[in-house]
Amino acid sequence: MAGIVHAACLAHDIGNPPFGHSGEASMGHWFSGKFSTPNGVFGGMDSSLRAEFKEFEGNAQGFRILTRLEMYRNEGGMRLSNAVLGAFTKYPVTADVQSKLKGRVSYCGLKKFGVFDGEAEYFSRVAKTLGLIEETGQDGTWWRRHPLVFLVEAADDICYNIVDIEDGYTAGDLEYSEVINCLEPLGGRSNREHKEYTKFEKIAYLRAKSIGVAIEACVDAFKENYDAIMQGTFSGSLVEVSSKKDEFQKIRRIAQDKLFTAPRKTELEVHGRNVIHRILEGVLPVYQKLADTGWEQSRLEGYELQLVRATNLDLRSVHNSYTAFHSLTDFVSGMTDRYAVDVARMVSGN
Numbered sequence: 054m055a056g057i058v059h060a061a062c063l064a065h066d067i068g069n070p071p072f073g074h075s076g077e078a079s080m081g082h083w084f085s086g087k088f089s090t091p092n093g094v095f096g097g098m099d100s101s102l103r104a105e106f107k108e109f110e111g112n113a114q115g116f117r118i119l120t121r122l123e124m125y126r127n128e129g130g131m132r133l134s135n136a137v138l139g140a141f142t143k144y145p146v147t148a149d150v151q152s153k154l155k156g157r158v159s160y161c162g163l164k165k166f167g168v169f170d171g172e173a174e175y176f177s178r179v180a181k182t183l184g185l186i187e188e189t190g191q192d193g194t195w196w197r198r199h200p201l202v203f204l205v206e207a208a209d210d211i212c213y214n215i216v217d218i219e220d221g222y223t224a225g226d227l228e229y230s231e232v233i234n235c236l237e238p239l240g241g242r243s244n245r246e247h248k249e250y251t252k253f254e255k256i257a258y259l260r261a262k263s264i265g266v267a268i269e270a271c272v273d274a275f276k277e278n279y280d281a282i283m284q285g286t287f288s289g290s291l292v293e294v295s296s297k298k299d300e301f302q303k304i305r306r307i308a309q310d311k312l313f314t315a316p317r318k319t320e321l322e323v324h325g326r327n328v329i330h331r332i333l334e335g336v337l338p339v340y341q342k343l344a345d346t347g348w349e350q351s352r353l354e355g356y357e358l359q360l361v362r363a364t365n366l367d368l369r370s371v372h373n374s375y376t377a378f379h380s381l382t383d384f385v386s387g388m389t390d391r392y393a394v395d396v397a398r399m400v401s402g403n
Contacts, residue, residue, distance in 0.1 A: 054201065060133065061140035061205045068115030070386035071393035072325030079326040080109040080382065083333050094337075094344040098374035104148035105169050106378050112144055112167040114386050120175050122383060127370065138176075139183045139199035142167050143206060145176065150193035161288045162198045171379065186285040197285030207271040207291040211264055214292075214304045215239075217312060219260045223253070226315045227307070232256055235307060239263040239300040270295040325390070328397040332385055335400025339366060340377040348372045364396060 070076035084106035087095045105113070119138065120130040133141075144151070144167030151166040168176045177194070180187065186197035218235050221227035229252050240262030247255055274295040281287035292301050312318065339357045346352040350368055353361060361368065364384070371380045388396065397403075 057134070057136045057140050058201055058204050058208070060137045061201065062208050064115060064119060064133075064137075064141055065205060065209055066111070066115070067118050068113065068386060069111040070109070070114075070382075071329065071388045071390045072321065074111075075322040075325055076329055076386075077109050077111050079329040080333070080385065081107050082326070083330050084109065084378070094341050094374050094377060097344060098378070101149045102170055102375055104152050104166075106382065108148065108166075109382060109386075110144075110148070110165055110167065111386070112142070112165060113148070113169045113172075114382065116142060116168055116176065117172050117379075117383075120172055135179045135182045136199075136201070138179050139185065140201035140205055142176065142179075142199065143202055144168075145180065145185065145198060146195035147173050147193070150195050153192035154195070159288065160197070161290070162202075163195065169379070171375070200282045203282060203287070203291050204271070204275060207275075208268075210290060210292040210301070211267045211271065214301055214308070215260055215263050215267070217308050218304055219256055221308070221312045221315075222256055224315075224317060226312055226317065229256070231307060231311075233259070235300075235304050236260065236263050238303070239297055240266050267292070267295075267297055267301075270297040325393075328393050329385060331397040331401040331403070332388075332393060333381065335397070336360060336364060336366065336381060336384065339368075340371070340381060343368070343371060343377060344374065360400070363399065 070080060072079070084103075088103050088107060091098075116138070118130065119133055119141065121127055122130060124131050144162055144165045146154075146163055146166050147168050147170055148166040149170065151163055154163055180196045183199060185199060188195050188197065215236070218227065218232050222229060222232045233256070236256070236259040240259045243258070243262075247258065250258065271291040274291040275282065278287050278291075278294060292298065295301075339353070339360050342353060342357040343350065348371065350371070360366070366380070366384060368380060371377050385393070
């Protein structure tokens, strides 16, 4: 079981685009604008599939990478075990079904969507093999989470909450006393003074202790809620029901008040949004030209063909608007921040 959770944890952010969650929002905003007046290539796709792009989701992109794009392309991808794929999928539902159920069914696995329509059949086979609890109604089919998802989610919650606080001090957004006041109640005071430690080293020490304590608390929470988790009725996070929930709430409050709104982060998000929009806009002519020529790649020429060569666009699976947009989002979401900046500069001429 530990190996399954470990593998799923390693993969959990693999689908995130440049600039993280703000990058997801930037991609979604660009597509939303295009679909508001769906001309050209944007008018050639079933409206039920638009949510996949208007609310672009790194979790679904991650499942796509693992099962389709990486290694054995269109033949199982990385060919991970069903258990790892189940533990990876926090949101076992497609965008269309999730949008229909929003506000009507309350369940943590429906907060977002985690599977694109193009990989829905693959996930269905995984779910059936694992025996995931299936929910089917007039709005479509979705599944209750694999029990190990809650451990993977807890690992993510523990790490990003605690490390965000440490990073906040390193970046100068938080005072030393603020970080200590967050981490000491969680990790506990040391029985040594550590006079030889610098402030950075003291925070690093507390970070490590806090992670260890939080892990134990979440394991205990998993055990205490085992029956509900196995029955598919548990609908929370282990951190939120653990003995350390108050300490994590304090960390989240200070992160919300001082980190997520810090000028440095805001400037990065604005910069990232403009970078991603320039890339999407700059590469779009390739897909519009493909649509105009009946999706015959051999008819690409001139500037559009230069764009394909310059950016190394992968067009192998493009044969309609839906696959075109996924080719575009595959391209962008696979970039590092630095590479995205370089590509944006090239395609926009800035």
